[in-house]
Amino acid sequence: YLKIGDSITIERSNDVIPRVIGINYLERDKQHVKDIEFLTVCPTCHSKLEEVYPQHFCPNIDCPDRLKGALLHFVQRDAMNIEGLGSSIIDLFVEKGYLKSIKDIYLLKRYKDEILQLEGFGEKKVEKLFNAIEESKNREFWRVLYGLGIREVGKSMAKALVKHFKSMENLIAATDEELRQVEDVGDVTIKEIKS
Secondary structure (H helix, E strand, C coil): CCCECCCEEEEEECCCEEEEEEECHHHHCCCCCECCCCCCECCCCCCECEEECCEEECCCCCCHHHHHHHHHHHHCCCCCCCCCCCHHHHHHHHHHCCCCCHHHHHHHHHHHHHHHCCCCCCHHHHHHHHHHHHHHCCCCHHHHHHHCCCCCCCHHHHHHHHHHHCCHHHHHHCCHHHHHCCCCCCHHHHHHHHC
16 A cells, blocks of 8 residues: 555656556665555544545535535536636635525525625625526536536536436436436445435
8 A cells, every 4th residue: 555655656647637556665665654544533523534435525414614515516617617606705605604505505695785795895796706606507407416516426427317317306206227227327326316
């Protein structure tokens, strides 16, 4: 296993992301290396983390950082593409209590007066944000599904599910057997969709 301080060989994966392709074990004896210790509890809410190899997840749906991550995923370019609702604004709006779930993005106008009082939020900026939120209501269904951040449902899986089921209602009502008819959908994906 890779350790902190190891000498490694990397290559470019997908022409961008570095990928470790080798560890120089002969160098390990000459260097001070130590094991990589993964967190076992969420640093924000202190819930015990779930390990879904190779990643660790906070299972607490009320964790503020988990909420911020879900919101950021939902508004990203590949999902709902809501310009003006970036990381720092999401952090601020969660802290202020304006955003407690994804649906609250579409109820944000109720806080317009409060938002206008915040530093850096003029009429033009707030109007532009609300327009971007309104525009996002016209995005393709696969983007909504992908934006929900269901584990095992990436962009291509979201597109395949939408092509097969056509609507959220049909997808929600689908039996396990009907879900298995979609290419690459197995028990793990079904479990994540149903939870």
